[in-house]
Amino acid sequence: MPATVKVIKKPRRTIAEQAYVPEVAKGIGFAMGRFFKNTFGPTAKKEIDTVKYPEEKRDYPERFRGIHRLTQRTDGSPRCVACLCCSTACPAQCIYIEAAEYEPDDPRYGYERYPAVFMIDELRCIFCGYCVEACPCDAIRMDTGMHMPPSTSREHFLYDKETLLSIPGKDGTYLTANPRHEPGDPSHPGIDREQGH
């Protein structure tokens, strides 16, 4: 059986297309239209996509993972309880935490700890967001909507606890939407490390 060959016809061209000049005129006309619209047209009709970067900035998308921030409690202290979940989860090992106990007269004493040192090396961070997922207290977040500000020195990229606490979220708040139940609040379950077990 002979093989069947599918014959594809050559695209037909009209004489006007073959003559080239009318098509050239059409093409130049189109380009001219765009040129005049974008150069001399009213501002509303211009379709220029360029963003003049340092002067105008485009917002990052909603779920963009920016630089970290440590969320605060209502009294301004960090929500972080120094459980080391984030530094354990971190694949780049860029988080360094030194945990410390609250003073004995603090209601939180014996219930939770706080980070005496909380350091993130932003140059080492790979912005995977695992620390945010690992955190049981919603204490570390990457919702700042900012990328790292550039700098000339490596030391400037070691963000300590105070720096991280001072960065607001994209909505400008230092808190989170999740309510926190402090020891002594009526909503607090009333368990602590010594009594609970």
Next chain:
Amino acid sequence: MTTEVLLISSILKIVFVLVVTVGAFAPVLIWAERRQSAMIQDRLGPSRAAIVLPPSAVAFIEKARLPMWRGFALTGIVAIVALVAVTWVAVRGTNPLPIPTATLTKALIGFGAASILLRVGYGVHGMIVRNHGKIMVLGLLHPLADALKFIFKEDFVPPKSDKFLFAAGPIIALIPAIAAFAVIPFASTLHLDYWNQVLPRTGEVSGTAIPLQVASLDVGILFIFAVASTGIIGAAISGYASDNKFSLLGGIRAASQMVSYEVVLGLTLVPAFMVYRSLRLEDMAMWQHEHSWGILNPLLAFGFIMFFTAAIAETKRVPFDLPEGESELVGGYLTEYSGMKFGMFFMGEFVEVVALAAIAAILFFGAWDVPFLHRDGFDFRLPFMASGIVVQLAHSVVIAIQVLFFLLKIVVFIWFQLMIRWSLPRFRYDQLMKLCWKGLLPLSLLNILLMGVFILSGVLDKYVGLLDRL
């Protein structure tokens, strides 16, 4: 004409041509080409190059804000008062004021100019402060930045290249492009003795007459062709001397392309010579000034389209930029060039663009001829209209208008060339050669034949006479 006048006027003319082409058109073209392409493609293009002022200077300028505004307002008020007074005196016919009219007029001009300058300064000041001390003139500083880059870049010379020819190539490419401007007339003859008088519309004028063109040659346009064809050597030599296969191929392509289109370029213009009956560019301009623009003649319009096509191929620009087709030849004969040597090629290309625009304007669009402008000023009267406006202008003003209008025509043609450059895709090499030898060459020969028939049968004279009556 005395020797001093001849010498000084020649130097001034050469300086004018150099300033206009190399000093103004070429750098602005480097910017305009990119900016225009960006606008077509919905981008912004070069607009970022800036002179950054230190913060202290910005703070100082910030302080000048209020004084500037106050100065503008005060001078503006004085100018308006002076304007009112002058109008009042002019309407009344007499001047009962204690201040003489001449002083009032001077005050009006002086304070008006000061006010406008201060307002402009206020606007510029606002722009600088808003940009945090960055002065960005629409991106016009980009050519400056480019020039700095060209000068300070490493001037790389391939180790096995022919050093002398490698260095000579860019010069041979640049100089002929500039030399072509020697025969281009940028206005009608300047009668130095009557520069601030109104000349009669026709007739001979005695006294010193300076043709506004560097060299008035009998061969005229042939000089441009001769000089421009020297540019082929520049491209071919640099391709050969670079010790690079891509460069060599680019150089060969450039040589064969330019040699082929040289023929067509000359032939497409022959009908124009037949109509103008001269090779001198100033005679062509004068003929069009006395009769009508060449483009109004249908055969010359046809010739113009062919000439423009051939000329773009001659300047080796898109859609005929095969010698440097980067998808095939990296950069063609430019591959090994860097720094100022590349800059000279670049400059040469842009000066050629300007020269082409000038030739097109002279041969087909009346050169320095402005509609309704005669040697004694504007005359808006038409034969079928009973009355019109006649404005008498001094000779120097007429010349200035002619020069400006000629430059405007050049700008329009440059803009059109850039438009073509950013609209059309590149030809294949066989298509390029086919277009030349099988398309433009027979058509231009046919055009010459038709023009000959028209001239011999007297149709052309009748047509020109018809246009003359308008």
